[in-house]
Amino acid sequence: MPLDREKSDKSTEKEADSTAITKAMDLMTSIILLRQNRIVRGRPNGRDNRPSTLNKNLFGGVIGNMLEWYDFAVFGFLAPVIGNNFFPSDNPLDSLLSAFGVFAAAFIARPLGGIFFGYVGDHFGRKKALQFSVLLMAVPTVLMGLLPTHAAIGTLAPILLVLLRLIQGLSVGGELIGSIAFVAETAPLKQRGYYSSWTFASSYTGMTLGSLSAVGLYAALGTQAMQDWGWRIPFLSGIVIALAAYWIRRELTETPIFKRMQHGGQVDANPLHEALQLVPGDIFHAFALVALVGGGFYTLFIWWPTFLTDYLHPGIPHAAALNTVSLIVLIILIPIAGRLSDIYGRRPLLVWSSAGLTLLSWPLFLLATQGGLLPALVSQLCFSALMGLFLGPIPATLVEMFPARYRYSAIGLSYNISLCCFGGTAPLLATWLVKHYQTISAPALYVVALSGLNLIAALALPQGQPHRPQRDLLQEL
Secondary structure (H helix, E strand, O other): HHHHHHHHHHHHHHHHHHHHHHHHHHHHHHHHHHHOOOEEOOOOHHHOHHHHHHHHHHHHHHHHHHHHHHHHHHHHOOOHHHEEEEEOOOHHHHHHHHHHHHHHHHHHOHHHHHHHHHHHHHHHOOHHHHHHHHHHHHHHHHHHHOOOOOOHOOOOOHHHHHHHHHHHHHHHHHHHHHHHHHHHOOOOOOHHHHHHHHHHHHHHHHHHHHHHHHHHHHHHOHHHHHHHHHHHHHHHHHHHHHHHHHHHHHHOOOOOOHHHHHHHHOOOOOOOOHHHHHHHHHHHHHHHHHHHHHHHHHHHHHHHHHHHHHHOOOOOHHHHHHHHHHHHHHHHHHHHHHHHHHHHHHHHHHHHHHHHHHHHHHHHHHOOOOOHHHHHHHHHHHHHHHHHHHHHHHHHHHHHHHHHHHHHHHHHHHHHHHHHHHOOHHHHEEEEEEHOOOOOOOHHHHHHHHHHHHHHHHHHHOOOOOOHHHHHHHOOO
């Protein structure tokens, strides 16, 4: 009996030791998993939600947008001057059509940029894609400011101008999408709409700076000096923003979602191919959903100053200043709409804003044609309000449509093809519609058609919680 008791005691000790070892191993495993997933206090799913980190990620993500859309806006606002310098013609309208044709050429390269940077962003990381895209934008921007005109080198001038715009298009095709992915993936889930909306707001801030540059330079230099050499200044000054953007992005940390993809060996070798195989319907849905982002915006805010000055008789004085005021209102409303989408959902805001634009675009165009500064201002401010409510939820909506492993590629393809089809051609098409139908309000029909398409796409979105937590968990990887 004593021997049996001794054996029993030893067996109990061994079981206790085994249990202790098992618990220790479980504890070690838990610590390793916690470190890998970085699920620590204040950092769920690896997100560092401290205000300082959120602001750093936000600013680093959006600063490149300001440069790229500043340059695009400058080109649009200075289209009459650029047309005269690179496409001289006895008919000013023909020169303007040529300049807007070059504007559209940059959008042709956008889908290629979306494919290239989509691969870089999904395979090598969002941070690397953002660093490269801002450098690729800086070089052609500066070269455009140094480019000889048609009077100096003849036909070679417009050829070089088109080539530089194509390079810019490649860059823009990746910059905004990378910014959306980076900011959304580092933002708190329940504030994703608000934070990601700043990617659009920053783009239009760049456009506003472009508008202010045009207004300020015309006021300081006069029309003749702008025609001769003043148009070069906005392009050359873009190098300052580019260098600042690159330096800031060097200090950013890769998004937690992409880090987990790397650590888990889930980085796709061909993300676009997988997206086209698995979610072709979602890609087409995103394509339709952003039709108004390009066509509506470029008609109502880029082509609009030309409409007020060249087509209304008498023309509206200070059209660029009026456009700047409307852009500022738009920038203020976009983050508000993004936050509202976090509270009430993306779908309701997209449906109601699209419906409003479908119903009101034609009357607002007719109001502007009545002549005078006040009707023009009221009509464009109404467009700003409706477009702001529409644009605010779009970035978060796009992010929530695709899993992280091919998110950059899928959004890059759908968004940029849509912008190529509806955005880059908008000023050219609006000018052609006026010339062909001899009716200055004809471009309103284009906005109505795009708004109707967007209304259908918005109605097709799933209903649910504003930030859809279950869907987020499924689509983290």
